[in-house]
Amino acid sequence: MHENNSYPSPKRAWLTVGILLVAYVLSFVDRQILNLLVEPIRRDLQISDTEMSLLMGLSFAIFYTVAGIPLGRIADSKSRRGLIAGGVAVWSLMTAFCGLAQQYWHFIIGRIxxxxxxxxxxxxxxxxxxxxFAPNRRATAISVYAMGIYLGAGAAFLLGGIVVTWANARGAMVLPVFGEVRPWQLIxxxxxxxxxxxxxVLLAIKEPTRKGIGAGVAVPLKDVANYLLGIRKAVLCHNFGFACLSFASYGASAWIPTFFIRNHGLTAGEVGIYYGSLVMVAGSLGIVFGGRLADFLAQRGCLDANMRVGLLSAILTLLCNVVYLVDNMPLLWTIMFFNVFTVAMPFGVAPAAIQEIMPNAMRGQASAIYLFTITLIGLGIGPTAVALFTDYVFQDDMAVRYSIFIVASVITVGSIILLAMGLKPxxxxxxTLTRWGEQQGQPG
Incomplete structure (x- = not known):
């Protein structure tokens, strides 16, 4: 098949990134808004921290991961724009359904x-x-897209903080069709x-031609599995190494608002505004810095630049975890800024790393497996692990700070070990990718 290897103009390419970034922001607002609404939802649905953590994590993560792999295979051969538009429509409808929840199981269905x-x-x-984007600009571009994680999470806290403050003054509203709506439901x-x-808005995206080794090649599912098995050491160390960082990130961020409320006496509105602003700034700077650093190292011949940035991030994050034990507020906010910065660094380079070791026709599937792993482990288990420590180990709501510190620190050590082991593989x-391309008549 004849392949057009020219990349879109920078203007067109960055427009695509910008639109996808907004979609990612919306997805993370929908995903993370629960973290600031723990107390009103717990009160209205009469549930525990552990039950609340299942809404934050596992109910969302299981179906995110199960649906991801077949959708990743579709992304490797069908319209990617159309696939994204369908996904946005589905998650938006189900987010609205969460706003109609009257019982716990209604909310579970909505999160699924x-x-x-x-x-x-x-x-x-x-x-x-x-x-x-050309390979030497890819980590930066994907990192800009991945800023949506922190812009979305920060916006969720800000939006939640503003609405909680407003709701405390106003209370429930009566809307046409829906009747009486509590403030968290309105969100x-x-x-x-x-x-x-x-x-x-997604109609403004123009599909680029598929490029690189494996572009235009129809790859049976069996061959995808065999290829992944052939590079399994790299895949396992990459996926599980970054999943440990995701575990630490999701586990901590799910309970940081509650940590500020319980241990430092802040209101939900104050946490939303202060912490939300910090997440947006520090997280965005950290993730773009990670991408720029990886591209800088790659341009100087470092073949494992993306993995090295992940390893550096894990080491720095482990040092910053002391923030949960600090009582001095100016010092706490300073360390928290660096903590969010270092936690953010790898989440653009991690998916960029996959693009560098997979044929084009397998990228979507390999990305879906990566997302399956980090989401099931990170979002699926992280928030609940912290809640279990608080509810069953310490049996004290005020011990949430120690739960976050222990869970985040132990799992980050695991990440350091796995990412270090993964550099050579x-x-x-x-x-292996270069040899595969030569066998297909597509030398790199």
Missing amino acids: GVGAGEAALSPAAYSLIADS FLVLGAAGLMFCL YREARD
Whole structure:
């Protein structure tokens, strides 16, 4: 098959990244808004910290991961723009459904639907960006897209903080059709409507031609599995190493608002505004810095630059975890800024690393497996692990600070070990890709 290897113009490529970034922001607002609404939702649904953690994590993560792999295979051969638009529509409808929840199981169903819809976004987005930018600019471009994690999480805290403050003064509202709506329910209804309207913006994305080794090659599922088995050491160290960082990140961030409220006496509104602003700034700076550093190292011949940035991030994050034991507020906020910065660094380079070791026709599937791993382990287990320590080990709501510190620190050590072990296998996987391309008549 004849392949057009020219990349889109920088303007077109960055427009694509910008639109995908907004989609990612919306997805993370929908995903993370629960973290600031723990107390009102617990009160209204009469549930425990552990039950609340299942809404934050496992109910979303299971269906996000289950749906991700078949959707990743679709992204490798069908319209990526169309796939993303369908996913946005589904998760927005289900976010609005969460706003109608009257019982715990209603909320569980809504979170399952949000997870299934969001699974369509990132595998297709990574593939679109990889085909829009040359390899030596890819980590930066994917890191800009991945800023959506921190812009979205920060916006969720800010939005939640503003609404909680407003709600304390006003209380429930009566809306046409829906009747009496509590303030936390109104947030979900508004977010769902915003996502549905955004679907029209996705029409501005123009699909780039598929490029690189494996572009235009129809690869049976069996061959994808065999290829992954051939580079399994690199894949396992990469996926589980970054999953440990995701575990630490999700586990901590799910309970940091509660940590500030319980241990430092802040109101939910104050946490939303202060911590939300910090997350948006420090997280965005950290993730783009990680991408720029990886591209800088790659341009100087470092073949495992993306993995090395992940390892550096894990080491720095472990040092910053002391923040949960600090009582001096100015010092706490200073360390928290660096903690969020270092935690953010690897989440652009991790998916960029996959693009460097997989044929084009397998990128979406490999990205979906990566997302399966980090989401099931990170979001699926992280928040609940912290809650279990608080509820069953310490049996004290005020011990949440120690739960976060222990869980985040232990799992970050695991990440350091795995990423260090993965450096050599990752370099070997890049050689495997070159040989595969030569066998297909597509030398790199």
